[in-house]
Amino acid sequence: MHKRNRPLCFLGNLEQETLMTLVRLATLLVGMLVLAGCASSSASRQHYTLATGDIRTAEDTAAAGIGSDFAYTLVLEPIQLANYLNHEGIALQLDDITMTRANDHLWAERLDRQLRHNLKLDLERHLPDTRVITTGSTLDKDAMTLSVDVERFQGRYDGQAIAAGQWQLKRNNTLLGTARFETSSELDSDGYPALVRALGRSWDEFADQLARQIHTLRR
Numbered sequence: 001m002h003k004r005n006r007p008l009c010f011l012g013n014l015e016q017e018t019l020m021t022l023v024r025l026a027t028l029l030v031g032m033l034v035l036a037g038c039a040s041s042s043a044s045r046q047h048y049t050l051a052t053g054d055i056r057t058a059e060d061t062a063a064a065g066i067g068s069d070f071a072y073t074l075v076l077e078p079i080q081l082a083n084y085l086n087h088e089g090i091a092l093q094l095d096d097i098t099m100t101r102a103n104d105h106l107w108a109e110r111l112d113r114q115l116r117h118n119l120k121l122d123l124e125r126h127l128p129d130t131r132v133i134t135t136g137s138t139l140d141k142d143a144m145t146l147s148v149d150v151e152r153f154q155g156r157y158d159g160q161a162i163a164a165g166q167w168q169l170k171r172n173n174t175l176l177g178t179a180r181f182e183t184s185s186e187l188d189s190d191g192y193p194a195l196v197r198a199l200g201r202s203w204d205e206f207a208d209q210l211a212r213q214i215h216t217l218r219r
Helices: 002-043 058-063 111-126 192-217
Strands: 046-048 072-076 089-093 099-107 130-133 144-156 160-171 174-186
Touching: 046 192, 072 111, 089 192, 111 130, 111 144, 111 192, 144 174, 144 192, 160 192, 174 192
Parallel strands: 046 099, 072 130, 072 144, 089 144
Antiparallel strands: 089 099, 144 160, 160 174
């Protein structure tokens, strides 16, 4: 009886050894996958730029009924960002009080420069009779000066891309107007590309509103 049971015991030992080997192999495989994931995460960094709007053409200027001389000059000062926005990582608002920044989804260029560039293009398009410049040196003594402070420019937990802050318009150190702004755009889909596009739309909407207000205030 005892001899007949020995092959069965031996078979059980083989099965146990095989099982342990499979467990060790599975553990090694999982470890390799984790390492591969960590290595690929640093290699998969993505960089983004805000989409630019239409650029003012000579036809736009002609359609406005003006020649090469502009009726107004507007100096667009550097955009001032809240400290938490002055980083490479795209900002995300996780709830009503919690903010974070993406580690692997970054702005390809400084955000303040992108915002200033796009705002200049939008103002030129909406105000074809206005020369928009980004330097303070101008011979026009009646030039207006525009300053913009951006306090929020981020994706929000409810699927909205938010742009908010405050602007001031001056002429000869006299305040023509100031106001707070907040615009939002819904993301078309999940992911950072959709967020960046929605942020661009929010900024364009602000530029459209601002151009209308400048048109009224400059008179």
